[in-house]
Amino acid sequence: MADVTGEDRRSANGVVARFWEGRWHLLAGLAAVLVVYDFGGAAWALPLALVLVLAAAFVPTMRPQRVAEKARVVEAEGLQRLSGEYLAAAVADPLIIFDGATTVVHANAAAFAAFGGMAPGLSLPLKFRAPEMQALLDSVVSGKVASDAVDYVEKLPVERVYRVSASSVGHGTELYVLVFKDQSETRRIDRMRADFIANASHELRTPLASIAGFIETLRGPARNDPAAREQFLQIMQNQTSRMARLIDDLLSLSRLEMKAYLKPGARVDLRQTLESVIDSLAPLARDGGLVVERDFVEGALDVPGDRDELFQVFENLLENACKYGQSGGRVLVTVARSTAGPEPTVDVTIRDFGPGIAEEHIPRITERFYRVDVETSRAQKGTGLGLSIVKHILTRHHARISIRSEIGKGAAFTVHLPAN
Missing domain, CATH: 3.30.565.10 (Histidine kinase-like ATPase, C-terminal domain)
Structure with missing residues (x-):
């Protein structure tokens, strides 16, 4: 049996309602024709008109209700076929289902790949010993909060940074779920961006400081010293050339990144x-x-x-x-x-x-x-x-x-x- 989504049900109900609303007008019109023309005083005309009026009054309210009831049955049967294991397997991020004793009930394939053995019955506080993970498990299991999230760093075999969210599953199930969202690549990009800004600022600040120092000297002690002035001006020219090269390279990088996926055609x-x-x-x-x-x-x-x-x-x-x-x-x-x-x-x-x-x-x-x-x-x-x-x-x-x-x-x- 195919799954029926909420949107599908609403669409079906709308079509049926419009259809039966049109049928009501049709039945009412036929009844009016029978009453007005009476078809030569036929004995069956008036009773038939009454039947049509009653059908127009009751049928439209019955049919959409049956369609809605059928949609609810389809939804219930579809959800009954779904299990927590299937849902966990459909999640790309590491996901662990655990009970009130913080022991593993089920872990999906992504969790096995990320953290190794995650067999049912494993104690999560023993697996994840970081203080922030202990506090997260305690707060959710104790009922202090319905859901919470922390940052967690896994050191081995390679360093990975996760945003871990924990929450209860349903009402009265005494089951909870941990979902690990890998933030490593985002953190790496942020670190590269910060390093790039720091390095670019340093590379520009050094020649600027040199130029500022020579300008101050030329306006002061070396004001009337032609030899020193010529030497300092040469150094200042070299420093400005260095800044110009740096800016040109930065612009080249920016242009290349803007068309990184544009394949050359010549x-x-x-x-x-x-x-x-x-x-x-x-x-x-x-x-x-x-x-x-x-x-x-x-x-x-x-x-x-x-x-x-x-x-x-x-x-x-x-x-x-x-x-x-x-x-x-x-x-x-x-x-x-x-x-x-x-x-x-x-x-x-x-x-x-x-x-x-x-x-x-x-x-x-x-x-x-x-x-x-x-x-x-x-x-x-x-x-x-x-x-x-x-x-x-x-x-x-x-x-x-x-x-x-x-x-x-x-x-x-x-x-x-x-x-x-």
């Missing part, structure tokens, strides 16, 4: 793009005493993407290699085709032979404002956002980046672009 000549990047950074490489070497596979190297964004990716990676790998004397740019993954890719590797990156830094190196060496990065006019921009662009291109490095042997950044 095709890019990767060979020509890489040649343009190498040519544009030739002065930087030359000033650092570096030689940029090429090792490109033969044939066409067209890939789907946005040329300006891919240019920004390779420019950023090659610029980092030139800045931080100067001691190696050379940078190698390699392009190769790969069929190692589920789909063919074109892999672009930019490798330097400098000091390399310690292994513990590699997983976090694409985070915003993360720096392996803060002083070296600032000395090289880095904003700490370059690799984060690279990651966002590659995500939009359904591509990825892999990083290999060994201390003393340089670092290699490989961009894996889909070939099709």
